[in-house]
Amino acid sequence: xxxxxxxxxxxxxxxxxxxxxxxxxxxxxxxxxxxxxxxxxxxxxxxxxxxxxxxxxxxxxxxxxxxxxxxxxxxxxxxxxxxxxxxxxxxxxxxxxxxxxxxxxxxxxxxxxxxxxxxxxxxxxxxxxxxxxxxxxxxxxxxxxxxxxxxxxxxxxxxxxxxxxxxxxxxxxxxxxxxxxxxxxxxxxxxxxxxxxxxxxxxxxxxxxxxxxxxxxxxxxxxxxxxxxxxxxxxxxxxxxxxxxxxxxxxxxxxxxxxxxxxxxxxxxxxxxxxxxxxxxxxxxxxxxxxxxxxx
Numbered sequence: 404x405x406x407x408x409x410x411x412x413x414x415x416x417x418x419x420x421x422x423x424x425x426x427x428x429x430x431x432x433x434x435x436x437x438x439x440x441x442x443x444x445x446x447x448x449x450x451x452x453x454x455x456x457x458x459x460x461x462x463x464x465x466x467x468x469x470x471x472x473x474x475x476x477x478x479x480x481x482x483x484x485x486x487x488x489x490x491x492x493x494x495x496x497x498x499x500x501x502x503x504x505x506x507x508x509x510x511x512x513x514x515x516x517x518x519x520x521x522x523x524x525x526x527x528x529x530x531x532x533x534x535x536x537x538x539x540x541x542x543x544x545x546x547x548x549x550x551x552x553x554x555x556x557x558x559x560x561x562x563x564x565x566x567x568x569x570x571x572x573x574x575x576x577x578x579x580x581x582x583x584x585x586x587x588x589x590x591x592x593x594x595x596x597x598x599x600x601x602x603x604x605x606x607x608x609x610x611x612x613x614x615x616x617x618x619x620x621x622x623x624x625x626x627x628x629x630x631x632x633x634x635x636x637x638x639x640x641x642x643x644x645x646x647x648x649x650x651x652x653x654x655x656x657x658x659x660x661x662x663x664x665x666x667x668x669x670x671x672x673x674x675x676x677x678x679x680x681x682x683x684x685x686x687x688x689x690x691x692x693x694x695x696x697x698x699x
Contacts, residue, residue, distance in 0.1 A: 439598060442585055446578040446599025447606075450487070452643075454574065455607050457484025458496075459643045459670040466554065467497040470658035471674060471686040475559055482563040486570035489604050490611060493560050495543045498551035503615075504655055505550070507630035513541040514615045517631055534609075534616035575600040610641035618648035625663075626653035626697045634666070644668030653697045654689040662694065 461481025464470040473481070482493050490496055499513050506512040516533035519525040532540070545551075554560050563570075575596055582595025613635075622633030632652035639646025639661065647660040647668065654662075661668030677683040689697075 440591075440594070442582065442591075443595050443598035446581060446595050447603045450574070450578060450599050451603045451607055453484050454488040454603070455610075455643055456670060456673060457481055457486070458488050458490060458607075458611065459645055460673055461485040462490070462493060462496050463500065463645070464658055464670065464674065466493050466560065467500050468656050469687075470656055471678070471683045473677070473683045477677070477682055478559055479563060482560065483570050486563065486567055487574035488607055488611075489571055489574060490608065491543065492564040492567045494551050494554045494564055495546075497554055498545045498547075499542060501550040502545045504652070507628075507632065507652060508619065509630075513537050513544070515631075516616055516619050530616050530620060533619060534612045537615070574604065578603075607642075610638065611645070613638045614642060614645050614648055618646055622646075622649070624649050626650060628652035628697075639667065643670045645670070654693065656687050657689050658686045659688055662689070 461478075462485040465473060465478065465481060485493065485496070491499075503512055503514060506515075508515045508517050510518065512518065514533045514537035516526075516529035519529035519532060528536075548555065578599030579592040579596035581592075581599070583589055583592030586592065586595075617638050618633050618635050619631045620633070622635035622638075624631075624633050626649055628649055630652060632649045634649045635646045637646065638648075644660045644667065645651070647662065647666050650662045650666070651657070651660045658674050659668060659671040660666075661671060674683060674686060678686050
């Protein structure tokens, strides 16, 4: 492992994280009132939050790490919302992520940025692989019982997975239908589908991909997690708390990732709210002793 992040890694990270949102905001400014209206922005925000929490609270903290327990209705809702982010079925997402934790930044990790060589070319190749390249090479390869046996045997998860393409279609149909109903024209439905569907999916996918690339290359490492996982504020803001990645790798079963006082973690706030409403139970958190023991 390198003692510090290379300059090229920081440049590639900057390009991957800053340029796409900047381009998106520029396009939005140019199209405002022409092909982007307040209702389109509302669709974008609502579906970004709903599908994003489906990934962070549902796919990640509930199904992958079993950080808390929930009843069948809430589990189904979270699984469907996660599927609407278009990051794959629950079983595929969870098995890939569990393998990532088991082999983090070592051979076998599906998306580590640190396995392509220590020179400048290797660092750039590693960042690209961790961000999007792995989607075309190593995604979904792990399908055995080792990392997903409990999910394959879960009837509710299997039912949601079988209808995955339906949830994909619904992810685009909902903003289209809403735009048509509110605007009264199919063209406005198409406009809402572009921003509340396609652009929203693109934005949250790259925010999620940044957890794999940015949060293993740039940020703070307050805990000794045995890998290169790092905390990154920008990624945390875009992913409802997932950017506190070093915290997560140190305590993978914790329902709360933002362990510090100033580490905003909206996904944890949702889980906490559900717990107070008695919709979830057995919420797992690290003890003060565990936190002290894992600190550097």
